[in-house]
Amino acid sequence: MTRLLPFPLLSAALFGMWVLLTGFSPGHVLLAGLVALTIPRVMLLLKVEKPRVRIGWSMVRLAGFVLGDIIRSNVAVGRIILCKPPARRSGFIRLPIALENRYALVVLAVIITATPGTLWVQHDARRKIILIHVLDLVDEEAWIALIKNRYEKLLMDIFE
Amino acid sequence: MIQAPDLPLWAAIIVGLFVVLGAVITLVGAIGLIRMETFYERVHPPTLGMTLGTGFVLLASITCFSVMQSRPVLHEVLIAVFVTITTPITLMLLARAALYRDRSEGVQDVPGDFGDEGDD
Amino acid sequence: MTALVLALAITAAQILLGIAMACAAYRAFRGPRAQDRILGLDALYLAGMLLLLTYGIQTGRTIFFEAALIIAVLGFAGTVALAKFLMRGEVIE
Numbered sequence: 001m002t003r004l005l006p007f008p009l010l011s012a013a014l015f016g017m018w019v020l021l022t023g024f025s026p027g028h029v030l031l032a033g034l035v036a037l038t039i040p041r042v043m044l045l046l047k048v049e050k051p052r053v054r055i056g057w058s059m060v061r062l063a064g065f066v067l068g069d070i071i072r073s074n075v076a077v078g079r080i081i082l083c084k085p086p087a088r089r090s091g092f093i094r095l096p097i098a099l100e101n102r103y104a105l106v107v108l109a110v111i112i113t114a115t116p117g118t119l120w121v122q123h124d125a126r127r128k129i130i131l132i133h134v135l136d137l138v139d140e141e142a143w144i145a146l147i148k149n150r151y152e153k154l155l156m157d158i159f160e
Numbered sequence: 161m162i163q164a165p166d167l168p169l170w171a172a173i174i175v176g177l178f179v180v181l182g183a184v185i186t187l188v189g190a191i192g193l194i195r196m197e198t199f200y201e202r203v204h205p206p207t208l209g210m211t212l213g214t215g216f217v218l219l220a221s222i223t224c225f226s227v228m229q230s231r232p233v234l235h236e237v238l239i240a241v242f243v244t245i246t247t248p249i250t251l252m253l254l255a256r257a258a259l260y261r262d263r264s265e266g267v268q269d270v271p272g273d274f275g276d277e278g279d280d
Numbered sequence: 281m282t283a284l285v286l287a288l289a290i291t292a293a294q295i296l297l298g299i300a301m302a303c304a305a306y307r308a309f310r311g312p313r314a315q316d317r318i319l320g321l322d323a324l325y326l327a328g329m330l331l332l333l334t335y336g337i338q339t340g341r342t343i344f345f346e347a348a349l350i351i352a353v354l355g356f357a358g359t360v361a362l363a364k365f366l367m368r369g370e371v372i373e
Contacts, residue, residue: 017238078208110248119255121255135204172285179334186300189300199316236345239345243326
């Protein structure tokens with residue numbers, strides 16, 4: 001299995017993309033299978049470290065949290081833009097992080113940046129600190145607690 | 161130029177509502193781009209259009225084409241996946257470039273470096 | 281009746297997206313710094329992509345979807361190249 005499909009997720013993604021782009025016909029499904037079988041082999045040359053993912057409820061919960069947070073912060077940022085509350089203050093926060101898995105950090109970076117109002121700026125692997133810019137910085141501790149309790153635990157569950 | 165696809169009532173309501181909602185959210189984000197004062201505040205508003213704005217317009221498009229061709233048409237999902245993966249990368253790179261320039265010019269109210277560069 | 285309301289809704293959305301593009305273009309022209317211009321350009325790409333998708337809904341043709349996908353891909357590559365240029369002074373090291 002690993003010799004035939006070194007990167008099953010990548011193969012599945014390529015297959016899905018090919019079928020979605022060309023329409024569902026037998027010939028194209030065959031071609032998509034061929035592409036999914038051969039192209040991921042190129043990745044072997046890069047010698048990437050394989051992500052170990054535990055598939056389970058944590059993933060569903062993470063997706064739910066992300067969706068909910070995106071909708072909530074869309075409304076919050078929209079209100080800030082339109083009403084412009086005078087007392088608002090934005091700033092950087094330094095957040096200590098225990099995650100070490102590179103893929104988990106990537107997912108966390110995408111989540112933090114995709115949520116309006118927060119932006120991942122920099123990560124220091126040695127001191128395990130990340131730098132985040134927050135648009136509506138009311139309580140620094142609350143932000144740190146939110147990210148640590150909600151996302152970091154789930155990501156540790158999924159990766160590693 | 162006023163023209164519309166022929167859809168049943170329920171689909172027309174969904175498509176119309178979602179298209180307008182997505183456009184309004186994107187517009188709010190673009191207005192924020194003008195109204196915010198500093199660059200680091202300005203990075204945030206465009207994410208509105210990138211998340212919910214794109215999401216609503218794509219949902220409208222999926223509904224419209226699925227009803228018209230009476231089979232699930234899902235290729236819009238590709239754009240959604242692509243936008244969610246790529247926009248964080250562009251914003252992060254841009255913020256880091258801005259931070260780098262501000263630091264090298266000695267602007268005061270940006271945080272200093274962590275010492276050695278140790279990011280990826 | 282349904283078609284008329286839907287057509288009006290789509291046209292309204294297109295006008296709103298056009299205004300959003302104008303806002304983004306204003307930021308790209310005004311600056312004040314290079315990073316602001318790139319940010320405006322990125323927002324412009326995104327609003328343009330959404331505008332193409334609404335045209336696709338309006339006419340019922342999938343060709344607009346492909347154009348939107350290309351804008352998404354090229355917009356990403358362009359913004360990344362520009363941001364990299366700001367950071368290092370060159371695109372390919």
